[in-house]
Amino acid sequence: TYPLDVLGAQTEGMIGYMIEQExxxxxxxxxxxxxxxxxxxxxxxDxxxxxxxxxxxxxxSKEAADRLAAEKGWVVKPDxxxxxxxxxxxxxxxxxxxRPIKWLVEHNTIVIAAGGGGIPAAYGQGADHHKLAGIECVIDKDLATELLARELGADMYVMLTDAPxxxxxxxKPGQRAIRRASPDALSAMTFAAGSMGPKVEAACRFVRSTGKRAAIGELADLGRILAGEAGTTIAADTKGIVYA
Structure with missing residues (x-):
């Protein structure tokens, strides 16, 4: 059994290869x-x-989970x-x-990076504070790509998903799509922690820190999302919430 950082690297390479084929x-x-x-x-x-x-x-099962937790030092919780x-x-x-990502982008390369939130690594403590090693955790993919977009100086940060x-x-019967929103207005609302919540948080972070736009929407609508005609655009100059 490999540690999570190694499994993350394996997954990044495998999925990147499949995307490159497409x-x-x-x-x-x-x-x-x-x-x-x-x-x-x-x-x-942290x-x-x-x-x-x-x-x-x-x-x-509860019994199996308890046994594995004792054997491997895991933390287990009910799901x-x-x-x-x-x-x-x-x-x-x-x-x-x-730096290599920036170099490739500047040379007109489509770069596939930070898949799954990236490979988690941390510096040691005390005498090992210069030593970098993998660490057992999972980084939120939306927060990781927001950091990447911000540090690259991206003009816009777009998260493409399966939700329009x-x-x-x-x-619910009365569901309504948000077309545009300010980061403050969107942050005041509650979204599912396991799906849309991290995307909303990442979008608001990007807008607040850069003053640029972020958007969330469906892959097939990318062109219309960039034009502000589909998806949800988060921008500092938007007042409140504008519904579709």
């Missing part, structure tokens, strides 16, 4: 593209390590009527491969 079919010989294994720094003293919340892996392992989800602090927009009362 890009090769869509853009044959038109633009170069590359997948970078992306290490993301976290702080080993409070998230004291309260792991990120579910990973398969589900177990519905089953039990699963939970790990910390600390704040991303730095993208280690930022950010919705109020999602899944």
């Amino acid at each position: 890009l090769g079919n869509l853009l044959p010989f038109e633009r170069p593209f590359a997948t970078l294994l992306t290490m993301v720094e976290v702080d080993a003293r 409070p998230a390590f004291g309260n792991p919340t990120k579910f990973i892996g398969p589900v177990y 519905g009527d089953k039990w699963r392992r939970v790990v910390a989800s600390p704040e991303p602090k730095r993208i280690f491969q930022l 927009a950010v919705y109020v009362d999602w899944g």
